[in-house]
Every structure is written in structure tokens, then in C-alpha cells.
Amino acid sequence: MKGLDGIDLGSMRSMVAAFPQLLVAGRLDGTLEQNASRASRRGIRGLCLCGIGGSAIAGEISRSLVIDESPIPVLITRDYSIPAAVGKDWAVIVTSYSGNTEETLSSFEMAAARKATVLNITAGGELARRAKAGTTHLIPEGLQPRAALPLVFCGLHTLVETLVDLAKTDFEAISRKLSRSAESWGKKGQSPGDLARMLGNSIPLFAGCKHLAAVAYRAKCQICENTKGVSMWSEMPEASHNEIEASASYLDHSIVPIFLRSRYEEKRMARRLDAVSEIYSDMGCRPVRVMVDAESSVEEALAMTHYLDTVSVELADIRGVDSLRVDRIADLKARLARPH
Template identity: 35%
Template sequence: MKSKVEILEDVDAMRRIDPGGMLQWCMAFPKFCREAVSLARKLSLDYAGVQRVIVAGMGGSAIGGEYLKQLFIDRPERTVPVEVCRDYFLPAYADEKVLVFVVSYSGETEEALNVFADALKRKCMIVCISSGGTVTRFAEKLKLPHIVVPSGLAPRAAFPYLFLPMPILMQKLDVAPDISPEIEEAIQILEAMENEVSPQKALEENPAKKLACELLETVPVFYGFRFYGAVAQRFKQQFNENSKVPCRWDVFPELNHNEIMGWEAPRKLTNLFFGGYASRP
């Protein structure tokens, strides 16, 4: 049997332990981003007077809301407050001046469907993002603006489709700045990295494989700051779901007031996180 490190040099072996095809979806990430941007630009909206935005979703369908919430944290021009709703009901303040993004990759998420009904009752402005299911059927029947994204993916792999349309649509409604240049730059960087982190590239030349070796047999910890908080959260979730390992995340400066004290725990415990580094002089 190959060791875990040896598997990194055998593409066929990697595919055998990845029956869901997550690896190929990760490599298609730049392509998904371009398709998501195209879908958003084709959607027409007839809303006005948006004063708040709420992203309603769960799990992989909600993390895009966290990114959206922090995306404009240092961009006050033409932005409105953004909140994420991981619940069955909207916050009490939600009314006809609130834009609700109902995000459910499957279109069948129980909590998202309940919030959808709640948003209708409160006469909120609604945009749906889904690959189909009940969410899309309701949106079509009610003639609400909606985006139908490609089906057949794991929700976490559909991140570009579930996130990128939201800032683009907010810009269309004049409640967010135009970040098209930043999105294009990010996609170009991802495209440039495709060969650098390709599964076919040897370990000694592949930063992704090198990082995997460094993290082997550890419990990864990710810390973020301000708009990188959602990035840390996303990393944690990806390790949980893709690698099936425990992982945690936190944000500065809050962690300076509590989390940091946890690292005074016995070396036997902290070594689980640092792979023995804590024992080194």
C-alpha cells in the first residue's frame, strides 16, 4: 500500500480515493468563476431602494454570504449592510426595503425554503440562486429574478456560482461598488496557478503538495483578520469536508482575548496541532 505522501505522486491513486471527483472540480474553479460572472451579468433586476442585504443559506450555500459581508468592509462607497441568515426565519427588521438572496445549491434546503416563504410574507425583494429544485420552481412560478447554476456538483465545489453573482447584482442595484476589475484579476491569478498546483506536477515543484505534507497528521488552524475572516472559515470547512479531518478557525483581534490562551495547554495536546513543532526548541 502506498503511503499518503507517495499517493501525491500518483494521479491515478489520488483519483481512486476521490470517488466524488472533488479534485477535478477544484482544478475547474477558474472556469466556474467565469461562468458564474456570465450568469450574473445576464440577469435583469427591477428592484430599487435596497437598504439592507440578507443572504439566506446553510453550509456550502451560506459561506458566500460571509464573503459578501466582509468583501466591502473597507469600501464604504455605495454599500449597504450585509447579514447572513442561517435560520428558518429572517431577522425582525426584514421588510420591503431588504434584498434577500435565497441561496440553496440543491434548491431543497429546508431552512432556505422557510426563509423564502418568510421573505415573501414580509414583501422583501428576493433573488434566488440554485441549481434547480423547489427554490427554482417557486421563483419561476412567482416570476422572481433567479439564477440557475450547473447541477451535479457538491455545494462546496459550487462556491463560485453561489458567491460571485451576489456582488455583481448588488452593483447593478447601485448598492455596491463595481469590483469587476478585481474579479477579473482574481480569475486570471487562478488560471495562472492551474499548472503550478496541477495534480500531475511533481511534489518538489508543487506548493499545494508540499503544504499537504506539512499538514499531514496535524489539526490545521486558520486565523483571519477583517475581510480574511471568511477565508479562514472557508479553509476550515474545506478541510472538514474534503479531507475528513478536524480543523478550527478564528479571527483577529478577538482571538487575542481568548483563543491565544488555549495555546498554554500541555505540549501533548498542542503537538496535535503543530505536528511536533511545539516540542522543538
């Protein structure tokens, strides 16, 4: 539990509040970084990130931050299998916080059988047992998997940056920035609690582009899991070519569009998002704009995830829901464990 000091593991609010602390609690040790660095120097043809849920989202955010620079393709898989193209000259990062996600373990076996360079991130479980010595980044256990995103992301993104040979993110600096930003929430702009109160019982629709598309998806999942409420997400500009037509009935269904805006948008993307937001307003709903202070895309993605994670626990409180319990996921696991 080293690195998790002071976090109440029985409180989702406490785990979410610890986001900045978790960003550095998962720092990569030297051995794994050296292995990744050696694989990179030998030359790899591609990188595949395997995970489900929060682990996959960590991969999505990481991929979105490097694809404009990475000389090799970066794929994400959220399934039992990996693409046929992933072979011995590929690197695969397998991520499962519990270490027992059945789809991810299945992907791990396929990657190992294909003799890819396999690196793993987990807090233990079956994945830690099956992995070859020296290939696993072991992170502190005890968190709810969805609260482990920053813990997973720190090591994962450092591995990705090493494998695709890009400059390393300074997570210490971002962690300090995120702590300070959280203190000023509500002083300029709306606080997570303000946004949660505004949402009430409506359905949030998070929309973002590039790295903020992954953040939008994360926010959707957090609302689902922490509040047991319906939530939607879209990727821009794609949604402006089809989903936009449904805005005619957003008011009827209490859907509140939330645009995750970036300091790094191109002008034509910014114009498009502004225009879609205007059209949604004309349809009678009240779109919300979320933007955070940040000095880099990676800081922006993490700061906005921290902010929206907090919105989800505030919203659970407002709705009188226990954000910690995930009864249907537990029910599903129990059903799948029954003999058949």
C-alpha cells in the same frame, strides 16, 4: 451542464482544480442584474444573504469585501428565520445550490411573505420551483455543493455589488489570474501538497482577519468535509484576546496554527498577527504563514480559497479518505426524512 465542460463530476480533485473555470461559469445574466439595479435605484434599506454551508460562506466572503464601502447594512443568516428588520424595503439573496436546503427554503418563505425584493441563486430544486419568474439566477447543476462555491460566488457577488452600488469585479480577469497562479504553486512558497504533507494527522487551526476570516472558516469546513478530520478556525483580532490562552496546549493536541495573511492588512493588525504567531512559536507549535499573490482583496480571497480547497483534497489523499463521500450528512438527511 453548460459551463462544466471537462470537469469530472465524480472527482473532488477535478472539481477543485476547476475553481478558476467555475468562477466564470456562473456569470450573471442581464435580466437579474437589471432587476437588482432597479431595486438599488429605488433605494433599499439593507441586504440580507440567506444560505447554509458553502452558500453562506459565499455570502460571508462577499459581505466582508463590501462592508467597508456599502452604504447599507449587509446581514448573513444561516437559519430557518430572518431578522425582523428585513422587510419590504430590503433586498434578500437566497442561495441554495441544491435548491432543497430546508433552512434556506424557510428563510425564502419568510422573505417573500415580508414582500422583500427576493433574488435567488440555485441549480434547481424546490427553490427554483417556488421562486417568482425572473428572480432566479440558475447555475449549472451536478457539482458537490461545497465545490460549487466559485460558481455561486461569481453571480452572488455581482448581485451584491449591484444592490449596494459598487464597481463590478472583473471575474474573467481573476479567473485567468487564478489559473496562472495555480501553475506556479510550489515554485515560490509551499505547494498545497507540501502544506498537506506537513499537516498529516494534526488539527489545522486557520486564522484570518476581515475577508480572510471568511476564508479561514471555509478552509475549516473543507477539511471537515473532504478529509472527515477535525479542523478549527478563528477570527482575528478577536482570538488574540481569548483563544490565545489555549496555545499552551496546542502541541499536546497536535494543533497547527495557520495564519492567513493579507497584502491589505493595516500595520497594527500586521503587528498583532506577527506577535500572536511568535507567542504560538514560543508555546512549542510551528505556526504556518499562508499568503498569495493578488492585486485586490477579492482576488486574494478567491486565490487563497482555491489554494486551501486544494490542500483539503491533497490531505484527504494523504489520509486515504474519499473526499467525495459525506456519509454523516447523508445519514442526517435520511434520519430527518423518516416519518415522525
